[in-house]
Amino acid sequence: MTRPTASVSLDLDNLWAYLKTHGDPGWESRPSFLPTAVPRLLELLGEHRLATTVFVVGADAEREDGAKAVAAIAAAGHEVANHSWGHEPWLHRYGPDELEAELSRTEDAIVAAGAPRPVGFRGPGYSITPELLALLHRRGYLYDATTLPTWIGPLARAYHYRGTPKEERGELFGPVSDVRAPIHPYRWSDAGGLVELPVTTMPLTRLPIHGSYLLQLHQASPRLARAYLATALALCRLRGVQPSLLLHPTDVLDAAEAPGMEFFPGMAVPGREKAALLGHVLASLRSRFDVVGTGEHVARLRDAGIRRHRGTAAVAR
Ligand SMILES: [Zn+2]
Structure with missing residues (x-):
């Protein structure tokens, strides 16, 4: 029997992007932890033979x-996709030219660095707009992977952006539509049928299952984190959900390696312990699913036929 598909993706959010979102002016010198994080992440993914x-x-x-x-x-052997140019959480305020520049500058930089032109996009801070979805389709993208169908999103954002001024913060709570957004993949009916691959949340409870959330549980109790993951994956199999799991560099870095990020959940866990938990997550996923990248996941879904549709007005602000 062939195993169902699951995907793993990594948002390469850099230290400056976290500080920017947190409202720390230190972000402007654009401090980077990529030289520490990327080799560690590639080694871990390689150990599990994952693309x-x-x-x-x-x-x-x-x-x-x-x-x-x-x-x-x-x-x-990993797919490189577009996560915007400036990791700007106020992307919904941008005009058409600015949005286009966010995509094209990133595409050019990716190609100049030696990777193929990206066909997948994920908006910073799980934010996407109808204009941006239409633009992705026009620029030849095959999929968007921004939406996080959870009720905890507004809570997570409130925490994440608690350093930003109050009048700005309101807009960052994200569309209320997140709460009832589909967990299964679908097509955006008025953005040329662009495919949406949501970040998977736990079926039924709609709690996040991505790396950072598991780390928070791990900080409270390592056994709880593992039991939670096992339950989430079992529920996915039971409900026919092909999970798409999201990782971040902070899943393998500790406070010493990300100076200024002590505020961020899970930073007190030592880097080696984090890498061990991530290794367990990847091994659990691989034991139940055929694990690929989001682009390959979308290609398989397209081959099988995607019947669900959603209008982009659902993500309008
Ligand atoms: Zn990000």
Whole structure:
């Protein structure tokens, strides 16, 4: 019997992007932890013989350490996808030209670094707009992987952005539509049938199951984190959900390696312990599913036929 498909993707959010979102002016010198994080992540993925997808930020890909990371990621057989240029959580305020520049500058930087032109996109902070979805289709993208169908999103965002001024913060809570957004993949009916591959949340409870969330549980109790993961994956199999799991560099870095990020959940866990938990997550996923990157996941879904549709008005603000 062939195993069902699952996918793993990694958002290559850099130290400066976290500080920017947190409202720390130190972000402007664009401090980077990519030289520490990327080799560690590639080694771990290699150990589990996984080809995944890495969503890269254009502002990093344009710089030497980011370009080097893109080249290493592509050489290791992973798909490189677009995670916007400036990792701007206020993307919904951008006009058409600015949105186009967010995509094109990143595409150019990725290609210049030696990877193929990206066909997948994930918006920063799980934010996407109808305009951006239409633009992705026009620029030849095959899929978007931004949506996080959870009720905890607004809570997570409130925590994440608690350093930002109150009047700004309101807009960051994301569309209420996240709460009832589909967990299964679908097509955006008015963006040329662009495919949406949601970040998987636990069937029924709609709690996140991505790396950072598991780490938070792990900080409370390592056994709880493992039991939670096992339950989530069993529920996915039971409900016919092909999980798409999301990882971040902070899943393998500790506070000493990400100076200024002590505020971020799970940073007190030592880097080696984090890598061990991530290894367990990847091994669990591989034992139940055929694990690929998001681009390959979407290709398989397209081959099988995607019947669900959703209008882009659902993500309008
Ligand atoms: Zn991000």
